[in-house]
Amino acid sequence: MTYGDSFKWNDFVRSDLSRLKGFGASKSSGPLKDLKAIVKLDTNENPYGCSPRxxxxxxxxxxxxxxxxxxxxxxxxxxxxxxxxxxxxxxxxxxxxxxxxxxxxxxxxxxxxxxxxxxxxxxxxxxxxxxxxxxxxxxxxxxxxxxxxxxxxxxxxxxxxxxxxxxxxxxxxxxxxxxxxxxxxxxxxxxxxxxxxxxxxxxxxxxxxxxxxxxxxxxxxxxxxxxxxxxxxxxxxxxxxxxxxxxxxxxxxxxxxxxxxxxxxxDINYLMDNVKAIIAERERLFHELRKFKFLKPFPSQANFIFCHVLKGEAAELCQALRSKGILIGSFNIPLLENSIRITVGKPEHTDVLVKALREIGSHL
Ligand SMILES: Cc1ncc(COP(=O)(O)O)c(C=O)c1O
CATH class of the missing domain: 3.40.640.10 (Type I PLP-dependent aspartate aminotransferase-like (Major domain))
Structure with a gap:
């Protein structure tokens, strides 16, 4: 620690924490009011919302x-x-x-x-x-x-x-x-x-x-x-x-x-019906993703699907989807090279995503 004229937080912060790399997965998607226009499939949220109760x-x-x-x-x-x-x-x-x-x-x-x-x-x-x-x-x-x-x-x-x-x-x-x-x-x-x-x-x-x-x-x-x-x-x-x-x-x-x-x-029956809908949609999304030659989806037991990107860059794919109002997650770190994670949405979200992937894929 340095007491003196030029105060710097770095002199006081725990040295291992000053070097710490922050959480890799989530970024701000902007003010909530803007989210309505977005297909948000990046952070594994439930698209059906909470119980009305x-x-x-x-x-x-x-x-x-x-x-x-x-x-x-x-x-x-x-x-x-x-x-x-x-x-x-x-x-x-x-x-x-x-x-x-x-x-x-x-x-x-x-x-x-x-x-x-x-x-x-x-x-x-x-x-x-x-x-x-x-x-x-x-x-x-x-x-x-x-x-x-x-x-x-x-x-x-x-x-x-x-x-x-x-x-x-x-x-x-x-x-x-x-x-x-x-x-x-x-x-x-x-x-x-x-x-x-x-x-x-x-x-x-x-x-x-x-x-x-x-x-x-x-x-x-x-x-x-x-x-x-x-x-x-x-x-x-x-x-x-x-x-x-x-x-x-x-x-x-x-x-x-x-x-x-x-x-x-x-209201557990209402919520579990939504869980069942997400599980059914996960299987449909997996089936759809398998049709794209530039993706390799992995079977999932969660509310998202992980894919290796076989052609092109995951980050670019992510950006191209973002420009069409669709958010997904992408990774490019050791053991998660050139890959994406897509949260399972409602059927209409899958439809929008698949259409966008078709358009992007036609330029690859
Ligand atoms: C594997 C895993 N564990 C725990 C959590 C924490 O969830 P929360 O803090 O929202 O309960 C998450 C959130 O995405 C997760 O993916």
């Missing part, structure tokens, strides 16, 4: 002057009903993102190692580094399956946690239950990130009752279309839950969140 209840809520319940009693009870797991195993957070942060904050001492099954959700790298961890990347295979043997071989006495997204973002790959069990059998903490599990129909949540070291992350951003409200939760042993309740932001999850979760669960 949520909108109505939030409009009628009149206790914004009061702090939310710091013990989340009603919220955790609601999540107990949804998950079938007792509420003493559950902690709610401002999005799944905050749960990742709290777990890393709780577990990591500086220099502890975090095993990351790459390519995966970029927040795992970012947050692990933010909380003082050293990220150990274990590459997935060519079809993006986790290399369980390599993960086990990478464990050493500084390893604090294995991070595993299933379905994986951005590839849409599900990790089979037996592989998750094998990772849990190593005896170290394993975070099973199930942000997209409602679209795969597979969950490892029952393992929480068998394995003290199992942690499951969930979110209402995707299936319940509450991404803008920020609500996620974790399911784990009551001992870990009580540690996390202690270190979470005191009020953290906003008062409107409980209302939104309550109304979403009261």
């Amino acid at each position: 949520v909108r109505q209840a939030l409009a009628e809520f009149s206790y914004l002057n009061l702090y939310p319940d710091p013990e989340q009693v009603e919220l955790r009870k609601l999540l107990e009903v949804y998950t079938g797991i007792d509420s003493d195993h559950i902690v709610a957070t401002a999005g799944g993102e905050q749960l990742i942060e709290l777990i890393l904050l709780l577990l990591l001492e500086r220099g502890d190692r975090v095993i990351n099954c790459v390519p995966t959700f970029d927040a795992f790298r970012l947050k692990s580094t933010m909380y003082g961890g050293t990220v150990v990347n274990v590459p997935r295979d060519a079809n993006f399956a986790v290399n369980v043997k390599a993960v086990k071989a990478a464990i050493d006495d500084r390893t604090k946690i294995i991070l595993l997204a299933t379905p994986n973002n951005p590839t849409g790959t599900v990790t089979p239950r037996e592989d998750i069990v094998e990772l849990l059998d190593t005896g170290g903490p394993v975070l099973i990130d199930e942000a997209y599990c409602e679209f795969s129909g597979e969950t490892a949540v029952s393992l929480v009752n068998q394995y003290e070291n199992a942690m499951v992350l969930r979110t209402l951003s995707k299936w319940a279309a509450l991404a803008g409200l920020r609500v996620g939760y974790g399911i784990f042993s009551p001992e870990l839950a009580s540690y996390l309740l202690k270190i979470k932001p005191i009020y953290g999850v906003g008062a409107l969140t409980t209302i939104a979760v309550r109304e979403s669960l009261a």
Whole structure:
């Protein structure tokens, strides 16, 4: 640190954070009012929107002057009903993102190692580094399956946690239950990130009752279309839950969140019909994408489809779509070379996208 005439933040900011590369995946898409004219398929949001019951209840809520319940009693009870797991195993957070942060904050001492099954959700790298961890990347295979043997071989006495997204973002790959069990059998903490599990129909949540070291992350951003409200939760042993309740932001999850979760669960059939529509559309979109010779789509169990771009540049394709009012995600980093990720929209979004891809493809 330098005290003197010329103050520079760089002299005070943690040196590893001053060098940190920010989150790779999301960029601002501008003011929300401009979004109506855009086909937004870039950040895995739910195109159907939240339950109308949520909108109505939030409009009628009149206790914004009061702090939310710091013990989340009603919220955790609601999540107990949804998950079938007792509420003493559950902690709610401002999005799944905050749960990742709290777990890393709780577990990591500086220099502890975090095993990351790459390519995966970029927040795992970012947050692990933010909380003082050293990220150990274990590459997935060519079809993006986790290399369980390599993960086990990478464990050493500084390893604090294995991070595993299933379905994986951005590839849409599900990790089979037996592989998750094998990772849990190593005896170290394993975070099973199930942000997209409602679209795969597979969950490892029952393992929480068998394995003290199992942690499951969930979110209402995707299936319940509450991404803008920020609500996620974790399911784990009551001992870990009580540690996390202690270190979470005191009020953290906003008062409107409980209302939104309550109304979403009261309208679960409506929301699950939308999930079913997204799953059906995912299969149609996959079928359509396979027709383009310049794309190689990978089968997905989530609400998005990952594709290698075989001809031309992914970034240029992305830009060409953007100029037609269609937003998708693109990557060009090691293990995610020249590739794109397309969120599954409504049927009319698929139609617009396919038409645009045909036009762009005719010039390739
Ligand atoms: C794999 C994965 N985990 C967790 C999250 C966090 O979601 P949220 O913070 O919206 O709950 C995301 C969001 O895109 C994700 O892709």
